[in-house]
Amino acid sequence: MPMATTPRKAKKAKPRTPQQRMASRRERLRAQGLRPVQHWVPDLRDPKVLAEIRREAKLMAQHPENDAIDDWNEAAYDWSSWKLSAATSCWWWFRPS
Numbered sequence: 001m002p003m004a005t006t007p008r009k010a011k012k013a014k015p016r017t018p019q020q021r022m023a024s025r026r027e028r029l030r031a032q033g034l035r036p037v038q039h040w041v042p043d044l045r046d047p048k049v050l051a052e053i054r055r056e057a058k059l060m061a062q063h064p065e066n067d068a069i070d071d072w073n074e075a076a077y078d079w080s081s082w083k084l085s086a087a088t089s090c091w092w093w094f095r096p097s
Helices: 018-031 047-061 066-076 079-089
Strands: none
Touching: none
């Protein structure tokens, strides 16, 4: 008669550190053909940065060729595709007139 056996408890994996988990995640992403990229953007919480952005915007608004640049942008860009995609993907805010 066979002896009754108690179920074996699975050994718990040793807890991994956050660095180990991140390294594992990066390996999986690289295996998918991805690579890490770091982006640095202006910190809009910094009053100095906001002041500089406003200063530069005022300078650009005073540029003597603004009208010519705007006309060129309007002529060069195909707005019809943007309007179409906006109407279909952002239907909740876009209401054609």
